[in-house]
Amino acid sequence: MAQSFHICPNTKHFRWCRDIPPVLTVPSGAEISFDLHDGGNNQIRLDNTKEALSTFDFTQADPGHGPVFIEGAEPGDVLRVDFLELETADYGWTAIFRGFGVLADEFDDKPPALRMWDLRGAAERRYIVFPTTSEHLRGKIRVPFSPFLGTIGVAPAAGGEHPMVPPMPHTGGNIDTRHITCGSSLYLPIQVAGALLSVGDGHAAQGDGEVCGTAVETPMRCRLRVTVEKGESTKSWCADGPAIMTAPRETRPELDVVAKGGREFMALGVDADLREATKKAVRGVLAWLVTEKGMERSEAYMLASVAGSLKLTEVVDMPNYVVGFGIPLGIFVE
CATH class of the missing domain: 3.10.28.20 (Acetamidase/Formamidase-like domains)
Structure with a gap:
């Protein structure tokens, strides 16, 4: 049986750096569970929606939880991360912030906007209802419930501190790729001894591109398996950056919600x-x-x-x- 480990939500950092001391050391093949704050570091909650955007501190956004040192991981190897469980909180949020998003210049003259999502029972329904304020659409827009982690990466080889956003070419980070769901595997080129894996930024759903700058952001509990791979074939197709083996369709019932x-x-x-x-x-x-x-x-x-x-x-x-x-x-x- 795989050895199991747990990481609490207070193990956070706000930059990528090879010199951050690991909070945990695990063998290759270990399973690790994480309790994660959301991408806003839990600054937006059900009890503070009125003032949350006006007091939001961007220096506390996108925390990484970790890092984790994996025994036997060396530069040139590849870290395989298997996604075993992804459990969201009962709520999520989506916001438009000034200066953020594909169309930032078209929304900067408008007040920031926030919508809170009810995620209770979403795993059974396989969809979540868009929290519109338009009466004629209320309850009539169903978004597939498809949890994943927006941030997952290893420490860079380059010295110094690097921002959590944007994603990094070779080590992952804030990649916000919605196809990394339960049953999928992510391959990360290892840059430093031990890999120094960190994760965060739980999402209940997201479209390709995350165009307004946020997804359905939510605190999350996840369980992952980490394996060091030393085969030359893996190294060749991870030479320029991360790669994904997506989950088989039969393990993604949320796809049927939007079939039509x-x-x-x-x-x-x-x-x-x-x-x-x-x-x-x-x-x-x-x-x-x-x-x-x-x-x-x-x-x-x-x-x-x-x-x-x-x-x-x-x-x-x-x-x-x-x-x-x-x-x-x-x-x-x-």
């Missing part, structure tokens, strides 16, 4: 600049949600962030890229 023939409304953004193409595609979806579904634009932005899907649909006809951004029709209850 797999249909989605997709806007295309075309531009020589990849970020500008992305902005155009996101704007198109927001416009559709506003005009066809009667949503307020800030809520449409948040819904796009937690349920949308970003795709590179064309990258060879230079100088322009084509980015597709879609919203699944299955989230809307008839």
Whole structure:
């Protein structure tokens, strides 16, 4: 049987650094459970929603829990992280902050926005209800419940301190990739002895791109298995950064919630600049949600962030890229 270990939520740090002392040492193959604060370090809760955004301290955002030293891990090896359990709290939140998100310049003149999600019973239902303030849509938008960790990474080889955001090219970090669900495996190139793994930023749901800057943020309890892999094949396909083996479809029942023939409304953004193409595609979806579904634009932005899907649909006809951004029709209850 695998050895089991536990990490409490007070083992937090707010930068990536190879010199942070490990809070735990485990053998390869060990299972580790974590009690995690959310990506806002639990600054937004059910009991403080009125003042939470005005007092939010960004220096306390995106904490990493750890680091964990894995015995036998050496630079050049690969750390395989298997996701065994991901349990959310009973609530979550999505917010629009000034200066953050793909369309930050279009929302900076508006007050920050916050929506609180009820996550009770979500694991059984397999969906969560978008907390809209629009009466005609209340209870009629169902977002697939698909928990994952936004932050998971190992310490960088470079000395000094590095910010938790943005993600790092070779060591993971705040990668916010919604496909790392239960039953999946993440492969991280090891940069320092012991790997020094840290995790955090629990999400109950997120769209590809997390376009408004937040997902459904939630405190989380998770259980992971860590294994050092020394095979040359693994090293070759992790040479330039992390890789994922996604969970089989039969272990992801939340996908059926938005099936509806797999249909989605997709806007295309075309531009020589990849970020500008992305902005155009996101704007198109927001416009559709506003005009066809009667949503307020800030809520449409948040819904796009937690349920949308970003795709590179064309990258060879230079100088322009084509980015597709879609919203699944299955989230809307008839």
